Amino acid sequence: MRIIISPAKKMKEDLDGLPPRELPTLLGETERLLDYLKGLSLPELKxxxxxxxxxxxxxxxxxxxMELRQRLTPALLAYEGIQYRYMAPAVFSERALDYVQEHLRILSGFYGVLRPFDGVTPYxxxxxxxxxxPFCKDLYAFWGGKLAEALAPDGVVVDLASGEYSKAVIPHLPAGTRVITPVFGELRADGKVVEKGVHVKMARGEMVRFLAEGGVEDPEDVTAFEGLHxxxxxxxSQPDxxxxxxxxEKR
Incomplete structure (x- = not known):
């Protein structure tokens, strides 16, 4: 089972905490992007x-x-968005850290696919x-099927990423891959379920924590999640x- 999540816009360096274990799998492609981005003027980049x-x-x-091979922070600790704050990886148990290294993958426009302890730098x-x-019409075309290949799904993907990122992977997954996409919403008076952006991000982070601390291997156990009310x-619900x-009322 693979769990996919989005990155966050806000990032930090943490050179005194847990060290990175590896370099990103698709670093060669990142270098190609970096070479192009270095050639942009400030107005063009803006x-x-x-x-x-x-x-x-x-x-x-x-x-x-930018240096891509030194002064690096583990990806899981480099992002600071809402989802990561509610995931709170800095206080994960050793068991949970091992779990996310095996199962969790962070999608990125710059790095492609990241394992939690891949070393990254803020971008x-x-x-x-x-x-x-000259070599791509957009990042979706640039990455193509490389993200799905690097993800190496073993039959099941739990999609906790935003649509912007999941659509860079889901269409390229091998035939037969099961994709489970949790919906986090509130029931309105008219009977419709409405998702609210901030609450969804919070719940996605909490669900990663739930899966990691529980060592969840059976995708059916995703439904046991009860965080944030x-x-x-x-x-x-439907199966996937x-x-x-x-x-x-319990807020």
């Missing part, structure tokens, strides 16, 4: 990243001076960035789309 002046300047300097490059180059609703409803 347009590509669609961010403000401060972030544009920061990431321009990052790309100009900004979203998968949906309009990166049109979410509970499995079999009446609204388990629905978890949030009890808003």
């Amino acid at each position: 347009k590509l990243l669609a961010c403000n002046d401060q972030l544009s300047q920061l990431n321009y300097q990052r790309f100009q001076t 900004r490059l979203e998968m949906q960035a309009r990166l049109k180059t 979410f509970r499995y609703c079999p009446q609204r 789309h388990p629905v978890f409803l949030r009890d808003v």
